Each structure stands twice: as C-alpha cells, then as structure tokens.
Amino acid sequence: MSEPAIVLGANQYGKAEVRLVRIDRATPRHEITDLNITSQLRGDFQAAHTEGDNANIVATDTQKNTVYALARDGVGAPEEFLLRLGRHFTGAFDAVTGGRWEAEQYTWSRILVDGEEHDHAFVRGGTETRSSVVTFDGAQATVISGLHDLAVLKSTGSEFHGFVRDRYTTLADTNDRILATSVTARWRYNRLDLDFDRTFADARRLMLEAFAQTHSLALQQSLFEMGRRVLEAHPEIDEIRFSMPNLHHFAVDLGPFGLDNPHEVFYAADRPYGLIEATVQREGAIGNHPAWDGIAGFC
Numbered sequence: 001m002s003e004p005a006i007v008l009g010a011n012q013y014g015k016a017e018v019r020l021v022r023i024d025r026a027t028p029r030h031e032i033t034d035l036n037i038t039s040q041l042r043g044d045f046q047a048a049h050t051e052g053d054n055a056n057i058v059a060t061d062t063q064k065n066t067v068y069a070l071a072r073d074g075v076g077a078p079e080e081f082l083l084r085l086g087r088h089f090t091g092a093f094d095a096v097t098g099g100r101w102e103a104e105q106y107t108w109s110r111i112l113v114d115g116e117e118h119d120h121a122f123v124r125g126g127t128e129t130r131s132s133v134v135t136f137d138g139a140q141a142t143v144i145s146g147l148h149d150l151a152v153l154k155s156t157g158s159e160f161h162g163f164v165r166d167r168y169t170t171l172a173d174t175n176d177r178i179l180a181t182s183v184t185a186r187w188r189y190n191r192l193d194l195d196f197d198r199t200f201a202d203a204r205r206l207m208l209e210a211f212a213q214t215h216s217l218a219l220q221q222s223l224f225e226m227g228r229r230v231l232e233a234h235p236e237i238d239e240i241r242f243s244m245p246n247l248h249h250f251a252v253d254l255g256p257f258g259l260d261n262p263h264e265v266f267y268a269a270d271r272p273y274g275l276i277e278a279t280v281q282r283e284g285a286i287g288n289h290p291a292w293d294g295i296a297g298f299c
Helices: 046-050 060-071 078-092 196-213 219-233
Strands: 013-024 031-043 096-113 116-137 140-154 179-189 237-246 249-251 266-268 274-281
Touching: 013 060, 031 060, 031 078, 060 078, 078 096, 078 116, 078 140, 078 196, 116 179, 140 196, 179 196, 179 219, 196 219, 196 237, 219 237, 219 274
Parallel strands: none
Antiparallel strands: 013 031, 031 096, 096 116, 116 140, 140 179, 179 237, 237 274, 249 266
C-alpha cells in the first residue's frame, strides 16, 4: 500500500498586534482610541506553502499599513473598524476569500484637574480590556465582542455548601464568603446593524449588576445569571461565553497571636484556583459557530 499524500490543511496568515493610537482633534476636547489589532487572511495561498510562490500573498507589512491608512478616516467602535478591514481585504484581493480580524481596546480616562475633566490629558484605566473579533467567510461577516480582566469582588452575599464529599475532601461548608473573579466574556452577534459601543456598555453594565445582585450559592450560578440578563436584554446576541477563575480569599487564623478574626482579615491566594467556564445561549442557537475558530481557550 502506498503512503497517503501530504497536503496542506486549514491556514491563515497576517500581521499580529498592530498598535494603533488614534487622536481625534476635531474639537479642543480630544478623544483617544488605543487599539491592538491583528489581521489574518484566509484564501488561496496553497502555492505559497507548497511551492514558495507568493503571487497571491498580500504581505503582512501591507496589512499593517492598511490598518494605519484606514484609521486616517477615523476608527469608531472597534467592531466597525474590523468590519472595514475585512471588507477591504476580501473586496480588494481575489485570492482572499475570508479572514479573521481581532482588536483589543485599552481604556484611558480623563485626568481630573480641580474636579474637572482635562481636555487632552489622560490616565490609563484598570486591568480591564475590551475585545473584538470579526470573521469573514466570503461576504458573510460575524462579530464577536467581549472583555477580559474585569476584576470583581463581593465581600458577602456568597455561599458554598452541599457539594460532593469523599475521603480527599477537606473544604468546609460556608454560608458567608468573599466571592472574587476576573471575568473573561465574549458574545456573538446575529446581526451587524448595531451601535456596538452602546451594546458593549450595556452588556458590561448588566453583567456587573447581576454579579452584585445575585445571592450566589456558587460562582456557576453567578455566571449563568450574568449571561441570562445580557441575552434577555439583547436579542441581537445569540450566545455568551465566560471564563471565570474563583479567586479564593481565606480567613487568616489569628489565634496564635491571641486575636480573634471576625471574618475581616484574609489571605488572597493567587493559585491554585477554581476555573469556571460555560456558555449561556438561546435555545436553538448554533453551537460551535465557526466564528469561534482560532479563539484560544474556552473564550
């Protein structure tokens, strides 16, 4: 029997992490947009891999330059800018049949001077980062938005008990604990004619409200409630994926020092940690949509 042929499988290529800062100077009160953009093209690139023939290759440097050139006319919401990039590349080059464009947006807040926001001085925000992914399959575009490193904590209103016990279980039941996590969430839209900035802000608000208001018996319960509220308020979103570590806080035993600890002094453990991941979706929504391909980890 002859050996099976070796062939090229799925592939894409592009320029990763193009740093783009756009200052809108239309008025004396400047606006800043700070993005990290990755462009990846899919299409008829087999000859480049198997023969070294670059006739269909759009250089990654060209992709970088295109990011800056299109930003000259403004950026807007990161999702809108990625859609512009995708339409440009799939429309301008016959060999490009699709692709994947991703952005991270970093938060800058205005510096307060004498209680007033400064017009052109900014301070970098917290750890939270907004994320966006746009994929094109031919002319069909799909948008996934989200965020990561959104740190949240509840000092009470959380319990954990009733779990399975065996001979290796040492964790005690509790009806009052600190609940802390760093939220990574991504949601998939079912349409494109949206105000992405407004929808992002409202989804973030709903998730934070759900985390705060839910008397949690498990981090899983909080996760599901966060997703449920977003989907109920936004029919344009079909599913939302979460990855949420359980950032443990353990009460310190002050007994050796002759002191009590009325649930006030804690040790914040950074590892190991529980890791809770789940998808909250509409019944009947497409599972494992191809737009998720290439997103590392659960979300």
